[in-house]
Amino acid sequence: MNNFTKSLFEKYETFKEPKLTKRRFKQKEILPIIQKLPYEKMVVGKSFENREIIKIKVGNGKKTILLWSQMHGNEATATMAIFDVFKFFQAKNDSFDAERKELLDKLELHFIPMLNPDGAERFTRRTAQGIDMNRDALALQCPESIILKDNVGKLKPEFSFNLHDQGIRYSVGETSNQATISFLATAYNQEREWNAIRIKSRQVISEMNTILQDYVPGKIGRYSDEFEPRAFGDNIQKWGSSLILVESGGYGSDAEKQTIRKLNFIAILGALWSIAKKSYSGYSLADYEKIPKNGKSLFDLKISNLKVKIGASITNLDLGINLEEKNNASATDFTMTSVIEDMGDLSVFWGLHTFDAKGGFLKSFTEYPTLMAKHKIPKPSSKTIDLGEKANFVIDHGDSQTLVINGQIIG
Numbered sequence: 001m002n003n004f005t006k007s008l009f010e011k012y013e014t015f016k017e018p019k020l021t022k023r024r025f026k027q028k029e030i031l032p033i034i035q036k037l038p039y040e041k042m043v044v045g046k047s048f049e050n051r052e053i054i055k056i057k058v059g060n061g062k063k064t065i066l067l068w069s070q071m072h073g074n075e076a077t078a079t080m081a082i083f084d085v086f087k088f089f090q091a092k093n094d095s096f097d098a099e100r101k102e103l104l105d106k107l108e109l110h111f112i113p114m115l116n117p118d119g120a121e122r123f124t125r126r127t128a129q130g131i132d133m134n135r136d137a138l139a140l141q142c143p144e145s146i147i148l149k150d151n152v153g154k155l156k157p158e159f160s161f162n163l164h165d166q167g168i169r170y171s172v173g174e175t176s177n178q179a180t181i182s183f184l185a186t187a188y189n190q191e192r193e194w195n196a197i198r199i200k201s202r203q204v205i206s207e208m209n210t211i212l213q214d215y216v217p218g219k220i221g222r223y224s225d226e227f228e229p230r231a232f233g234d235n236i237q238k239w240g241s242s243l244i245l246v247e248s249g250g251y252g253s254d255a256e257k258q259t260i261r262k263l264n265f266i267a268i269l270g271a272l273w274s275i276a277k278k279s280y281s282g283y284s285l286a287d288y289e290k291i292p293k294n295g296k297s298l299f300d301l302k303i304s305n306l307k308v309k310i311g312a313s314i315t316n317l318d319l320g321i322n323l324e325e326k327n328n329a330s331a332t333d334f335t336m337t338s339v340i341e342d343m344g345d346l347s348v349f350w351g352l353h354t355f356d357a358k359g360g361f362l363k364s365f366t367e368y369p370t371l372m373a374k375h376k377i378p379k380p381s382s383k384t385i386d387l388g389e390k391a392n393f394v395i396d397h398g399d400s401q402t403l404v405i406n407g408q409i410i411g
Helices: 002-010 027-036 077-090 097-106 117-122 143-155 196-212 232-238 258-277 285-289 369-374
Strands: 040-046 052-058 063-069 107-112 159-165 181-184 220-222 242-248 298-310 313-327 334-344 350-356 361-363 393-396 401-405 408-410
Touching (some): 027 052, 027 077, 027 117, 040 143, 052 077, 052 143, 063 143, 077 097, 077 159, 097 258, 107 143, 107 258, 159 196, 159 232, 159 258, 181 258, 196 232, 196 258, 196 285, 242 258, 298 334
Parallel strands (some): 159 242, 181 220, 298 350, 298 361
Antiparallel strands (some): 052 107, 298 313, 361 393, 393 401, 401 408
16 A cells, blocks of 8 residues: 555656646636546536536446545535546556455446536635525435535445545644644544444544554544534435545645645545445544644744733733635635734734744734834724734834735735
């Protein structure tokens, strides 16, 4: 396994789909790629806004596997990786011919890339009906939900891969490590019991964790497994398919998640190889549970050792600032907007970026009209720095000032 995935990692650029370089793309951009694929393609239904949802079948083996991405329209990392996987399967006369043949001979793979094309059009989580599709497995209000349930029912896959993105501020346990990829073997009942079907989920995840630790050690997390009766992952496990939930988080400053795309490619093919060879069967519950649970211990920016003067009193505090993406009108790009999320003693939290104020005083831009004009800072509503406000302020060191503009350290 290690030799196969190591070689894939080293030669990944050979298989990277060049037409997909950013997370924000629409269905019309992947349809030409799909049309050129030399595999069986089937329209399995239409979205609420009448966009065709396409399933691609690869391989003719006895083990049926279903993989889908972008159930949430703004979670596109695995979609890019799926198209890289297609390029891998189309390649030939390289060092992977034997592995490729074995995968295609043993597995029947069904891919639904971009299950929620209406959400992808707007680059938003929910469907055009405003529904979180991953909470629609019982009510089936969305046509996309009906399509997924129908395919699970018809294909009866032994394994299902539910491919998502998660927020970039999840930590690996209560540490400063950003959760780059997280996993979950979803529960199928309130008691969170381990039947044979769910055991296989955790075993394959343990194999995927072993693979990824070679590339992002200490950056793999695990979701808590409380049963969610409305969720597809929990229900698909209940319906008899071993469900592997994969969540792509953050990796430093890689805003377009190209590194995590590569990790998805390695992890997916590694998992498929493990299933084909049944090498996952040796993993225990202890192997799965040693993956740390996700924590929420990170801010985008943590500023420590600030002082605030209120009347005659001086207070010491830290600030936690987060950044959120805001789509442009066409949902093809984004801007960032900041918010002051927390203040006080934040010693048990970390930042993706950190700044030590070294006792500098936190002050409003209103006290620095020249700086406010120079940097075109809108006039604050008050002279105090409050929670929920945009992170525009000055850190005064006496003989110099550090500016924080929209959550970014300036000078």
